[in-house]
Amino acid sequence: MSFSVSILATGSELLDGRVLDTNSNFVAKELAQLGLKLKRILVVDDDMPELLDGLRSLSAVSELVITSGGLGPTSDDLTRDLIARFFKVGLTEFPEARSHLENFYRARGRALDPSNLKQAILPVGSTMIHNERGTAPGFLMTGPGGGTHQVTTCSLSGVPREFTNMFIQSVLPLIKSRAGATTVIKRSSFRTFGLPESIVGRRIEECALPSTISVSYRAAFPEVHVVLKAPEGIDLEGPSQQVRAALNRGAIYAERPDQTLIETVHTALRASSATVATAESCTGGLMAYQLTELPGSSDVFMGSVVAYDNRIKHGVLHVSQDTLSQHGAVSAAAVREMAQSVRSLMGTTYGVAISGIAGPGGGSTEKPVGTVYVGLSGPKRSFEVGFTFVSDRKMVRTYAAHAALDLLRRELNGLEIPDTYPLSGGTLAPKA
């Protein structure tokens, strides 16, 4: 098996909900960079039988067990005792640990409390791990594990800023050297919007990729992210091309694993020296808020009119009373006028408008909750798209803002605006 790493996280605060365990996720992400996956994560209470039982079960299936927490000076900090008992060794004061503690307090002008000296007492035969951000030193120890193999334990402070620093400084280099035989993994990422996960999955299955390529999907509402992985030496470019072709019509908005839709939209606006303004009803300003997430947004975003009440749609955005009475505020006609009006009011290249029924009230048979119209007014053309996204208020609003951003991206990048825009979970709303 490949080099196997597990985490034993300890502490009442993780089991009574006061603290969310982010250390395990941090380690998981770091290991993924090396092509490794965590074997198990176990959270147990500060209680010696529980700790011993947990450490035994993890060491039976892992070469390395990282412990998080339990290194403080109080009576419920048991990790030093745990490791000594597990490996059947004694405890002793480490001079380098003591001088770290003394220096730490001296540098902060604080007196060293005798109780803190407990933190300088480590298992005999262990190697101290320096903690440059806190008092508690960590330690490494290797010996017979619960299975037939040797196991190494790395005991780190549970405080996230100390844990992450100690992990990067002292544990990661060890994992890299020990997992040296591990295959390097190449990966391709595709971030998509507009296709339901089931269709993304089916189209990629139909590619019949070689079995050496692993495919994983993640529904990151309202997006679907796909990652292809291949061991070194296996062609990944061919399969990636197949996936690009299968998810055609612009569903992929980014191939950088951390690139957001907003970044793609900003880049496209900058590339065309274009600016945008929004006119929003049901989203209440969410699209504007997202367009200003990034520093320097004022290069491409001028502003927005949130016209929540119909009086504002008419009074500020000049949507005609005829349109409001004949078609209603949630209609292609209304978002057409809103988009044109905000574009002209703010003097931008593009105007984008959103009007919909976020619910839970306000729906009707022809226009159920989740009906949303998006209008785009631009230098080349104007168009409107309507869809129904059946969900709760928060998700309808999130989906609507995302769809509007995606339509702007498609228009800027010269991509198709499908007549039946296949919004995930959405169906096309009636025109007009």
Next chain:
Amino acid sequence: MSFSVSILATGSELLDGRVLDTNSNFVAKELAQLGLKLKRILVVDDDMPELLDGLRSLSAVSELVITSGGLGPTSDDLTRDLIARFFKVGLTEFPEARSHLENFYRARGRALDPSNLKQAILPVGSTMIHNERGTAPGFLMTGPGGGTHQVTTCSLSGVPREFTNMFIQSVLPLIKSRAGATTVIKRSSFRTFGLPESIVGRRIEECALPSTISVSYRAAFPEVHVVLKAPEGIDLEGPSQQVRAALNRGAIYAERPDQTLIETVHTALRASSATVATAESCTGGLMAYQLTELPGSSDVFMGSVVAYDNRIKHGVLHVSQDTLSQHGAVSAAAVREMAQSVRSLMGTTYGVAISGIAGPGGGSTEKPVGTVYVGLSGPKRSFEVGFTFVSDRKMVRTYAAHAALDLLRRELNGLEIPDTYPLSGGTLAPKA
């Protein structure tokens, strides 16, 4: 021992770092409300030997094991098989599960893919748990565990919004009835904004509450929540009064544990038959978005002008060129004009304006990154408050919108607007 609950969370995405496990923390918090603490949390891969080994170890120490994930339609969704193998029963299609799936797809106008029908096949003898937010039904099963006692498993979808809903609807009532012998705990909740956690803590410490009262704090940025707990038979009203007096000057915006600041603001607006409009710069529409979170927002919220660019501040909101050139767009003078202007444009009772430097660029010595001005224009008076909140872009924007909402709450409820508004982490910005 008290009723013992563990969690088995499954999925590659938890072990390779793509997803942070928030479901366990959610359960831990809910149990804490009942005076219970989770026994163990174990995360394992979608792999049958790992799943079986994990479930056995948890069921040996727990009366209830909640599984999270593995209920989807694909080949790596193993939870149904796991439970059937663990209890040594077969699998069968549940008609109620099938009709749930059929209704779910029909309501969304989508075709039911045959692969989805796998989700209707549940262990023989289990009880279906309804999933009103997604396709995969969950299920409950009771039988001999890994130890000497009976164990119940509750298998829920791993998608957080489905997991939390299924837990609250179906698992929590079960836990409450099974854990009946647990001591009843009374609690008082105080949700505060505007005081740093350290000051909240010190003021409550100075109350010298009886040792039978436990106090817990939670920093829910940008708020601080305080909970007092007492066992039944111990007076909680006296200590609660002490805390109310200690956190005076309107810092407590709610005493219902789940009441948001937006709800408090909406209630106060309705009580005064008042409406509000916002004019936003650095927050980009965030305050408007938050004011429209709740259904029926149009009773109290009319709309917003997001004037991100100075041309929009002048052209749409008529902020004078004199103000912009002499004081700048981030100034008390600018937000005063913005608030008045949007109030008059939208015909509302109140206008609230926000302008600031969210960063990371744009700061100066007099107005560093994090400098924010909030202006309020109302029927009784108008005022401006400036502060500097040193943090990153996202947190500055979150804090600014929250501070503006809180100032509106204070004005509506006739509370003091302190001259040195003690914003947590914030200092008062220069006037003008």
